[in-house]
Amino acid sequence: MVKKMGTEKGAKNKQIGHNQVWIRKLTKNDFVKSLPFWLLPVSLVGLFIYGAIIWNFIISLTDLSGFGRASFDSLDFDMYVRALSDSQLLFATQNTFVLLVAFTVLCLILGLALAILLDQDIRSRGKLRTIYLLPFSLAFIVTGQVWLWIYNYNYGVVNTLTGAIGLPPIEIIGNPDHILAAVIIALAWQFTGYTMVVYLAGLRAIPDEHFEAARVAGAKKYRIYWRVIIPQLKASMASAAVILMVFALKTFDFLFAMFGQYRPQVGADILATKMVREAFQKLEWAYGAAIAVILFALALGIISPYIYYQYRVNQL
Amino acid sequence: MTADNGTGSDSVSRRTVIGTAAGLATVGLAGCGSGDTTEAPADTEGGDTGDNGSTEATEETQYNSTALEVLHAWTGGGGQNAINAVAEGFKERYPDIETNFRAVGATANVQLNQLINQRLANRNPPGSFNAWPGAHLTQFIEADTQILGDITESVWAHDDMESAFIDEAKELSRFDGRYVTVPIGSHRLNNLFYNMDVIESAGVNPEDVESPADLIPLMETVEAETDAVGMAQSMANSNTQLQLWGAIHLGMHGYQSYMDVMNGEGDLEEVRESVDMHRQYAQFFNEDSATVNPPEANQKIMNGDAGFYHQGNWMAGGYNANDLTYEEDWGWIAFPGTSNMYTLHMDAFVSPADNPSPEKSIRWHRYVGSKEAQVNFNKHKGSIPLRSDVSMEEFGPFLTETMEDFQNVEYRPPTVAHGLAVSPGTLVDLREVFSSNFMGPYNVDETSQGIIDTI
Numbered sequence: 001m002v003k004k005m006g007t008e009k010g011a012k013n014k015q016i017g018h019n020q021v022w023i024r025k026l027t028k029n030d031f032v033k034s035l036p037f038w039l040l041p042v043s044l045v046g047l048f049i050y051g052a053i054i055w056n057f058i059i060s061l062t063d064l065s066g067f068g069r070a071s072f073d074s075l076d077f078d079m080y081v082r083a084l085s086d087s088q089l090l091f092a093t094q095n096t097f098v099l100l101v102a103f104t105v106l107c108l109i110l111g112l113a114l115a116i117l118l119d120q121d122i123r124s125r126g127k128l129r130t131i132y133l134l135p136f137s138l139a140f141i142v143t144g145q146v147w148l149w150i151y152n153y154n155y156g157v158v159n160t161l162t163g164a165i166g167l168p169p170i171e172i173i174g175n176p177d178h179i180l181a182a183v184i185i186a187l188a189w190q191f192t193g194y195t196m197v198v199y200l201a202g203l204r205a206i207p208d209e210h211f212e213a214a215r216v217a218g219a220k221k222y223r224i225y226w227r228v229i230i231p232q233l234k235a236s237m238a239s240a241a242v243i244l245m246v247f248a249l250k251t252f253d254f255l256f257a258m259f260g261q262y263r264p265q266v267g268a269d270i271l272a273t274k275m276v277r278e279a280f281q282k283l284e285w286a287y288g289a290a291i292a293v294i295l296f297a298l299a300l301g302i303i304s305p306y307i308y309y310q311y312r313v314n315q316l
Numbered sequence: 317m318t319a320d321n322g323t324g325s326d327s328v329s330r331r332t333v334i335g336t337a338a339g340l341a342t343v344g345l346a347g348c349g350s351g352d353t354t355e356a357p358a359d360t361e362g363g364d365t366g367d368n369g370s371t372e373a374t375e376e377t378q379y380n381s382t383a384l385e386v387l388h389a390w391t392g393g394g395g396q397n398a399i400n401a402v403a404e405g406f407k408e409r410y411p412d413i414e415t416n417f418r419a420v421g422a423t424a425n426v427q428l429n430q431l432i433n434q435r436l437a438n439r440n441p442p443g444s445f446n447a448w449p450g451a452h453l454t455q456f457i458e459a460d461t462q463i464l465g466d467i468t469e470s471v472w473a474h475d476d477m478e479s480a481f482i483d484e485a486k487e488l489s490r491f492d493g494r495y496v497t498v499p500i501g502s503h504r505l506n507n508l509f510y511n512m513d514v515i516e517s518a519g520v521n522p523e524d525v526e527s528p529a530d531l532i533p534l535m536e537t538v539e540a541e542t543d544a545v546g547m548a549q550s551m552a553n554s555n556t557q558l559q560l561w562g563a564i565h566l567g568m569h570g571y572q573s574y575m576d577v578m579n580g581e582g583d584l585e586e587v588r589e590s591v592d593m594h595r596q597y598a599q600f601f602n603e604d605s606a607t608v609n610p611p612e613a614n615q616k617i618m619n620g621d622a623g624f625y626h627q628g629n630w631m632a633g634g635y636n637a638n639d640l641t642y643e644e645d646w647g648w649i650a651f652p653g654t655s656n657m658y659t660l661h662m663d664a665f666v667s668p669a670d671n672p673s674p675e676k677s678i679r680w681h682r683y684v685g686s687k688e689a690q691v692n693f694n695k696h697k698g699s700i701p702l703r704s705d706v707s708m709e710e711f712g713p714f715l716t717e718t719m720e721d722f723q724n725v726e727y728r729p730p731t732v733a734h735g736l737a738v739s740p741g742t743l744v745d746l747r748e749v750f751s752s753n754f755m756g757p758y759n760v761d762e763t764s765q766g767i768i769d770t771i
Contacts, residue, residue, distance in 0.1 A: 066459055152607055241741065265606055266751050282744050
């Protein structure tokens with residue numbers, strides 16, 4: 001009897017002990033211990049970013065337009081088919097690509113040139129660096145307006161200069177062949193300073209010894225840069241390029257600041273402006289959402305090689 | 317002493333912040349609660365007809381706590397003075413109604429229309445908003461749910477308003493027998509303004525011009541004899557190009573052809589001809605047209621940098637503001653070929669369904685339709701009232717002439733560029749046609765085909 005009770009008690013103790021161990025195990029578990037640190041941010045990001053992306057994708061499969069409510073009975077890819085046959089959209093995509101490539105390349109080249117110059121032992125280079133970086137601190141509305149004045153047909157700086165050297169005035173904003181280049185130059189002006197700073201950080205990280213060794217070996221200065229220094233700036237170049245390209249994809253705010261409307265002058269229409277016009281002016285919500293998905297896919301296409309590269313070199 | 321002041325203002329500002337936050341919270345709560353009260357009193361109140369506005373103001377009316385929010389497009393110049401005059405008059409008549417007038421400006425209501433679309437799509441309507449009546453409102457009418465409120469009984473039957481308004485205004489405000497909006501004023505759109513000095517030194521007489529083609533030799537003479545360009549034009553937005561094409565088409569092919577195009581039965585060859593005429597006009601435009609907005613283009617008329625300018629009669633507001641005298645510094649004719657027409661533009665206030673402040677909104681729309689509001693608004697705005705029973709005494713010679721023309725012309729075609737003739741989706745597409753093909757270089761074939769395909 002006593003023995004029996006004893007064993008019962010023992011079992012109970014064992015049970016309690018088991019629970020305690022389980023709780024102790026749980027509290028010691030890394031996953032549980034880390035919960036308070038990531039649960040809130042992850043759920044917020046999940047809801048507001050990934051949730052919104054998924055929701056947007058679902059809407060692009062409906063045919064929601066006007067003031068109705070979405071019907072989810074028949075989901076299909078009609079909007080994407082429509083996108084493929086929309087000549088304006090294809091034109092906007094083409095412009096988006098031209099802007100993306102030209103703007104990024106221009107910024108990378110100018111930024112590299114400036115960074116190398118500023119890395120030389122010249123007087124007051126700190127101040128010069130600030131001067132080049134200043135445009136980056138300006139709001140788009142300021143940059144847009146200033147460049148609109150620079151390009152003005154009658155009193156703009158560009159036509160004042162062409163007049164001074166005896167050339168006829170150039171129509172820039174009103175000419176579909178010039179306008180995209182004009183936008184790219186204005187954007188590059190704003191972002192070159194930023195690219196330069198990224199390069200400068202990379203340059204500073206290169207030990208002086210590399211330079212010294214190359215010089216001792218008798219290499220000319222430009223060869224030192226070309227063979228020794230620039231190859232070591234690959235990482236800086238990659239991270240600057242990704243930021244610039246993703247920015248170029250969503251230049252919407254700059255164009256809006258420059259033209260004050262969702263329809264830039266002909267020749268400068270990009271996917272982002274087209275998307276806003278479809279959704280908010282024509283109330284073609286589903287079509288607008290489909291353009292947004294296309295834009296998202298393009299951005300993803302640019303980012304993912306970079307992320308994969310970072311993963312390969314074990315930086316992620 | 318100064319330190320004391322410093323801390324004093326500091327604490328005040330903190331208190332203000334807390335107060336504002338509390339106020340916002342209250343507004344938020346009020347906004348949530350108002351949904352319950354929307355339906356109930358609207359019709360019962362509207363039923364007691366026959367009272368005029370002034371006695372009604374002293375009546376005990378149960379308003380909910382939401383302020384009357386009115387969205388409009390007039391951010392500056394005559395438009396701003398006009399809406400301010402109406403707002404002040406309304407506050408005088410209804411001192412116990414809290415109001416919140418919000419201006420959202422841009423060429424051709426682009427920004428305002430978009431904000432309203434978003435608010436209505438999000439089921440968060442304002443108490444009242446400014447829009448164009450007619451085809452522009454079809455997007456709301458054709459929606460699955462009722463987006464606009466029926467104000468036939470509550471507003472139009474009140475004080476015998478319906479019989480006081482002109483027929484065009486009533487037709488454009490009514491859909492399937494229901495009134496949803498109250499027009500506040502009308503601009504004439506087929507005006508061709510000119511600078512007197514330029515015209516005189518070029519030695520041309522616009523009064524002789526009878527068709528759009530007749531204007532071309534005049535513009536040639538202006539460019540040959542003076543430093544001015546033949547025609548001022550703004551192409552910062554393609555809407556002005558669409559508008560000019562509309563005027564040229566009316567002038568070349570008349571009312572019926574224009575209406576056929578607007579109803580989707582246009583003749584491609586006729587459209588081609590008017591688009592081609594437009595292309596010929598384009599060689600007389602100012603070179604910086606791509607970057608100037610309509611008021612800046614008007615500045616060229618005022619400065620003598622351009623001979624002619626086609627715009628709505630709202631541009632006269634700019635001349636008045638700069639103390640330029642009608643028929644001395646500037647003059648106008650009806651756009652060539654349209655002297656028997658008044659291209660109709662109209663502004664109106666619309667009452668959304670599920671109104672957050674239904675009773676206040678009814679009072680506001682009644683006031684918009686009153687003689688007082690129509691006179692105060694239009695004399696500042698440079699437009700004409702839409703009631704037939706107002707006196708034109710306060711309006712000056714230019715507007716009196718406009719009013720007389722309005723009553724005497726044969727046709728009143730609705731404007732295409734300002735939403736009366738085509739639905740908003742079509743209007744956006746038409747602007748795209750001009751943006752893509754007709755903002756220099758000018759592609760006549762693509763543009764005319766685009767117009768026919770779009771409508």
